Amino acid sequence: xxxxxxxxxxxxxxxxxxxxxxxxxxxxxxxxxxxxxxxxxxxxxxxxxxxxxxxxxxxxxxxxxxxxxxxxxxxxxxxxxxxxxxxxxxxxxxxxxxxxxxxxxxxxxxxxxxxxxxxxxxxxxxxxxxxxxxxxxxxxxxxxxxxxxxxxxxxxxxxxxxxxxxxxxxxxxxxxxxxxxxxxxxxxxxxxxxxxxxxxxxxxxxxxxxxxxxxxxxxxxxxxxxxxxxxxxxxxxxxxxxxxxxxxxxxxxxxxxxxxxxxxxxxxxxxxxxxxxxxxxxxxxxxxxxxxxxxxxxxxxxxxxxxxxx
Numbered sequence: 001x002x003x004x005x006x007x008x009x010x011x012x013x014x015x016x017x018x019x020x021x022x023x024x025x026x027x028x029x030x031x032x033x034x035x036x037x038x039x040x041x042x043x044x045x046x047x048x049x050x051x052x053x054x055x056x057x058x059x060x061x062x063x064x065x066x067x068x069x070x071x072x073x074x075x076x077x078x079x080x081x082x083x084x085x086x087x088x089x090x091x092x093x094x095x096x097x098x099x100x101x102x103x104x105x106x107x108x109x110x111x112x113x114x115x116x117x118x119x120x121x122x123x124x125x126x127x128x129x130x131x132x133x134x135x136x137x138x139x140x141x142x143x144x145x146x147x148x149x150x151x152x153x154x155x156x157x158x159x160x161x162x163x164x165x166x167x168x169x170x171x172x173x174x175x176x177x178x179x180x181x182x183x184x185x186x187x188x189x190x191x192x193x194x195x196x197x198x199x200x201x202x203x204x205x206x207x208x209x210x211x212x213x214x215x216x217x218x219x220x221x222x223x224x225x226x227x228x229x230x231x232x233x234x235x236x237x238x239x240x241x242x243x244x245x246x247x248x249x250x251x252x253x254x255x256x257x258x259x260x261x262x263x264x265x266x267x268x269x270x271x272x273x274x275x276x277x278x279x280x281x282x283x284x285x286x287x288x289x290x291x292x293x294x295x296x297x298x299x300x301x302x303x304x305x306x307x308x309x310x
Contacts, residue, residue, distance in 0.1 A: 021050065028061050035063070071178075074185070118197045236249070
């Protein structure tokens with residue numbers, strides 16, 4: 001029985017893979033874990049490096065698979081999910097790491113028979129300048145979690161959770177192609193989960209790497225983010241009665257107004273201010289004109305999107 005599959009996608013990461021492997025190999029040696037690397041069609045020697053490291057380790061629970069075309073971390077994670085055998089899944093980025101002491105406690109937790117129906121474990125994590133809620137340290141109902149999520153009060157990163165593999169497959173929860181792939185994935189995960197559990201120990205460390213996908217902005221990033229806003233609204237209204245009972249569309253609108261401001265921020269980041277008219281037209285179809293001004297973001301929406309005076 002493999003308790004946990006750790007899935008790590010990588011793209012042009014030859015400079016950090018040796019360091020990453022050095023940190024991950026004790027987990028493969030000492031625990032019933034499976035380590036899966038997914039090469040997202042890198043152009044460097046990353047795959048050669050990782051294959052050599054795996055061969056030298058003489059361990060059969062570390063594997064590497066490859067995509068023929070660079071399709072983004074979401075597609076890479078989906079491939080890992082189709083190949084893995086662990087009861088639980090953890091998505092680890094190549095520039096991040098796990099706290100070893102917490103992994104020991106986590107393994108003990110996963111060995112407990114009572115936990116085999118937990119859909120999602122909320123992990124303790126460390127992330128610089130994090131201003132959003134860490135679910136491992138808070139007690140919320142499922143309804144409140146979903147409400148806070150669509151209002152963008154929760155971190156949308158899928159790295160900070162353990163997912164039961166059968167839960168993801170049964171509910172067809174997979175990552176979308178492109179960037180900002182976590183947003184709809186986590187929305188579906190929270191909506192479909194039946195049982196969750198907090199694991200308060202700090203387990204995951206999220207690095208703020210300069211050239212990471214998170215810190216990179218292109219027109220492709222902007223378009224993918226905007227499409228995610230549309231998908232969020234579509235998913236909400238398609239499943240309003242079944243999955244969003246008691247959650248008002250006002251909460252969704254609150255989050256969409258924040259999305260608009262973030263889209264504008266991305267456009268300024270890549271010096272595409274001329275694209276703002278397209279952003280405005282796009283979000284005018286998603287955001288209701290009438291709302292109470294609650295935040296600074298709301299003021300921006302009133303003034304920039306709807307040309308209203310505050």
